[in-house]
Amino acid sequence: MKRRLLILAATVALTLAPMARAQDSGTMAQVKESGELRIGVASAEPWFYKDPMSEQWTGVGVAMGRRMADKLGVTMIPVETSWANAVAGLQANQFDIMFVLDPTEERKKALAFPENPLFYYAMGALVREDSAAKTWVELDTPETRIGVTLGTSLDRNVTEMMTKARINRFSSNDEAIAAFAAGRVDAVVQFHPALVVQYSRLKMGKVLLPEPVNPVATSAGMRQEDSSDFLDWVNATVADLYAAGVPDELFRAYLASKDIDPKGIPGLVKEDW
CATH class of the missing domain: 3.40.190.10 (Periplasmic binding protein-like II)
Structure with a gap:
């Protein structure tokens, strides 16, 4: 002992x-x-x-x-x-x-x-190619499943901004993108530099900078x-x-x-x- x-x-x-x-x-x-x-x-x-x-x-x-x-x-x-x-x-x-x-x-x-x-970046969204949404308000519907990364500032922002959409939280950016590819979410919200890299790999959907577009200082x-x-x-x-x-x-x-x-x-x- x-x-x-x-x-x-x-x-x-x-x-x-x-x-x-x-x-x-x-x-x-x-x-x-x-x-x-x-x-x-x-x-x-x-x-x-x-x-x-x-x-x-x-x-x-x-x-x-x-x-x-x-x-x-x-x-x-x-x-x-x-x-x-x-x-x-x-x-x-x-x-x-x-x-x-x-x-x-x-x-x-x-x-x-x-x-x-x-430096600065802007909040963006990877959405389905047939999505007509151009604003954050248009994405905030009860039918929309949003994917975000748990514990990030985006998690907080999306939670505050979107009161109608269904928010799904993932442990990493890659897991959120995998859910989008599998059809388990309709959109993934990340900052625009991350979405550019994800889209180049995935080759599906389209990247939006929904309005209003505001620079975010990191x-x-x-x-x-x-x-x-x-x-x-x-x-x-x-x-x-x-x-x-x-x-x-x-x-x-x-x-x-x-x-x-x-x-x-x-x-x-x-x-x-």
Whole structure:
């Protein structure tokens, strides 16, 4: 019994040690000490994609993490999570930052976000080819089955906007698209860059930007802590990258890697829409 208690105590200490270091010295100090910038990744193209053969992560969020890690002179480490568990993962010090995490009021209570946006996108919908809907109101009918990804800001937005449609929640973007392909939902709501990639693979239905079309600013979530060193650095860095057009550069590069022609596709810098 005594041996078991000692093992349990050691396990708890090892689990809590990283969290204690982060609370004592802050994330920036922890990153520099470890030589690693850990980013949360959750399957959702074009932000995060795990190749099933190589198990390597790519995507806009991964490329953004690599840019930031290079600026800090450290190694980027992807840590797999889910959108629903992203907040808890950051709070538990499982990773240091997660990109493409929208700064909702609920998340702001639990996480820190930079003032400057990471980039922008718009809510879109993949619908049947014979759909005549052009607005969100026209999609909000009792007969319409809407698919969204659980735990995302889109889940919250659709729940607030659509009071008549039947909302179906899935654990990932891919599962929602699979339900559309199987005829289990009539439309899938995702942000327009994700829908472009999904449509290019599926080759069915059509992508809409239902009216009203409003730019949505996405961000990067971090732990709340006494030290503002990491938050201040991220805030200044995302502003510089956005001003230099880096989000569009990374998005176009990812589309090209999937043999998708980026010409005519709205990018991630709203001033160019």
